[in-house]
Amino acid sequence: xxxxxxxxxxxxxEQSVKRPSLxxxxxxxxxxxxxxxxxxxxxxxxNTPADGESLSQAxxxxxxxxxxxxxxxxxxxxxxxxxxxxxxxxxxxxxxxLGYHYVQRG
Numbered sequence: 001x002x003x004x005x006x007x008x009x010x011x012x013x014e015q016s017v018k019r020p021s022l023x024x025x026x027x028x029x030x031x032x033x034x035x036x037x038x039x040x041x042x043x044x045x046x047n048t049p050a051d052g053e054s055l056s057q058a059x060x061x062x063x064x065x066x067x068x069x070x071x072x073x074x075x076x077x078x079x080x081x082x083x084x085x086x087x088x089x090x091x092x093x094x095x096x097x098l099g100y101h102y103v104q105r106g
Contacts, residue, residue: 041077044101
């Protein structure tokens, strides 16, 4: 066996033995699991109660959204979510992907 082949075999053995260890899965602290953040969203094309119902049903299917209550006559949507499981950007992205026009939080 040549010296080069010997080196290649030994390095392959060393690399197979030295596997990088993966970090442990990130656990969500217990005190953050029960946290809720309320936010009021303005939706410009929230015209009918049926629009509000379909929007709230779609949001409630998302993990981390606790409550979504439409207020059609004010064109607003009251949302409560858990920040450990979902962020507001994901919620507003879902709203816009459903065809609703999100203007602001207020």
